[in-house]
Amino acid sequence: MPDALARGPRVHLRPLDPDDEAEFLRLVRRSRTLHRPWSHPPATPDSFRELAASRPGDARLVICRNEDGVIVGYFALGQIVYGHFRNAYLGYYAFEPYAGHGYMREGLELVLRHAFGALKLHRVQASIQPENERSIALVRSAGFRKEGFSLRYLKIGGRWRDHEHWAITIEDRRAPHQPA
Numbered sequence: 001m002p003d004a005l006a007r008g009p010r011v012h013l014r015p016l017d018p019d020d021e022a023e024f025l026r027l028v029r030r031s032r033t034l035h036r037p038w039s040h041p042p043a044t045p046d047s048f049r050e051l052a053a054s055r056p057g058d059a060r061l062v063i064c065r066n067e068d069g070v071i072v073g074y075f076a077l078g079q080i081v082y083g084h085f086r087n088a089y090l091g092y093y094a095f096e097p098y099a100g101h102g103y104m105r106e107g108l109e110l111v112l113r114h115a116f117g118a119l120k121l122h123r124v125q126a127s128i129q130p131e132n133e134r135s136i137a138l139v140r141s142a143g144f145r146k147e148g149f150s151l152r153y154l155k156i157g158g159r160w161r162d163h164e165h166w167a168i169t170i171e172d173r174r175a176p177h178q179p180a
């Protein structure tokens with residue numbers, strides 16, 4: 001497996017690997033109730049291979065538990081643009097039976113360390129459906145600020161859904177904003 005990109009007390013961050021296919025697809029099957037209606041992760045070998053194929057401008061990452069290496073969650077830093085923007089769009093989902101144990105919170109901290117460190121980004125944005133309270137709580141607890149709202153912004157599960165835009169910049173990391 002690839003080396004860890006960042007390590008915390010309970011979990012570490014590493015790139016998604018083609019060899020994760022069987023474990024990843026098993027976790028997706030087991031997590032269907034958790035993921036719907038918010039996320040539709042790859043559920044077939046072909047869609048997993050498409051996800052795992054490396055592409056410039058996209059970092060596909062997994063959070064693994066330190067004690068046994070099991071995958072507990074997934075994060076993507078997508079559409080990475082440098083130049084005057086240095087921005088990425090963040091996507092994520094936890095896996096059952098590991099959701100609700102604080103692994104995603106710790107994992108998000110590692111993702112941000114990687115994004116603002118090795119990847120030299122300036123800003124990370126997560127777009128979240130307003131009803132997705134668990135997801136909003138996760139980014140808010142990591143210091144993201146709500147920046148805006150777009151009607152029918154992303155097509156999820158076959159329908160165009162409204163989304164809130166939550167963002168964090170490197171300056172927010174240096175001087176954390178107090179959540180409202």
Ligand SMILES: CC(C)(COP(=O)(O)OP(=O)(O)OC[C@H]1O[C@@H](n2cnc3c(N)ncnc32)[C@H](O)[C@@H]1OP(=O)(O)O)[C@@H](O)C(=O)NCCC(=O)NCCS
Binds near residue numbers: 034036101106127
């Ligand atoms: C949103 C999502 C990723 C959150 O994952 P999670 O595993 O619940 O997140 P975490 O456990 O790391 O953190 C959140 C909770 O764990 C709790 N927690 C933190 N540290 C903990 C610890 N050491 N032990 C136990 N619980 C802990 C937090 O208090 C928080 O609880 P709360 O929900 O009561 O506020 C998950 O719900 C999910 O996959 N949802 C479906 C997909 C999705 O919505 N993706 C995002 C689309 S925008």
